[in-house]
Amino acid sequence: MNYWLVKSEPEAYSWQQFLADDGTPWTGVRNYQARNNLNLMRPGDQVLFYHSVSEKAVVGVAEVAAPAAPDATAEAGSPWVAVALRPVQPLPRPVPLAALKADARLAGLALLRQSRLSVLPVQPDEFERILALGGL
DNA sequence: GCCAACGTTGGC
DNA sequence: GCCAACGTTGGC
Numbered sequence: 001m002n003y004w005l006v007k008s009e010p011e012a013y014s015w016q017q018f019l020a021d022d023g024t025p026w027t028g029v030r031n032y033q034a035r036n037n038l039n040l041m042r043p044g045d046q047v048l049f050y051h052s053v054s055e056k057a058v059v060g061v062a063e064v065a066a067p068a069a070p071d072a073t074a075e076a077g078s079p080w081v082a083v084a085l086r087p088v089q090p091l092p093r094p095v096p097l098a099a100l101k102a103d104a105r106l107a108g109l110a111l112l113r114q115s116r117l118s119v120l121p122v123q124p125d126e127f128e129r130i131l132a133l134g135g136l
Numbered sequence: 137g138c139c140a141a142c143g144t145t146g147g148c
Numbered sequence: 149g150c151c152a153a154c155g156t157t158g159g160c
């Protein structure tokens with residue numbers, strides 16, 4: 001079991017919409033490093049859902065429902081892939097970026113070191129810590 | 137609104 | 149192959 005974090009601007013695609021849709025293909029990733037992470041995802045992997053830009057908080061937990069497959073929104077023959085994600089549960093208390101930065105146990109968090117990457121790995125202990133901060 | 141980080145593009 | 153120019157992301 002591996003752990004990940006994906007980012008979305010809530011104005012573009014929000015956690016609320018994700019719940020309403022009961023999951024979604026995670027399309028539109030156009031960065032090779034992010035794509036490599038998508039390719040490493042396996043069904044059942046747990047995924048933190050982060051609202052970037054306007055909210056800057058981890059808001060929920062999702063899981064990988066289907067592994068990487070060609071991104072239907074990309075040109076045929078392109079290297080881009082998408083996984084399917086489905087909701088697991090919201091965080092009772094969203095964890096703001098400032099709280100992630102302030103936590104000594106999260107000093108190594110990939111999100112903090114590479115803020116522009118939209119699909120990031122999370123270590124198991126980091127994942128557990130963020131759930132705890134979020135009230136789970 | 138600004139700027140840092142960083143990926144991509146294209147001229148040489 | 150290098151690097152300047154440029155575009156995008158995302159925090160502040």
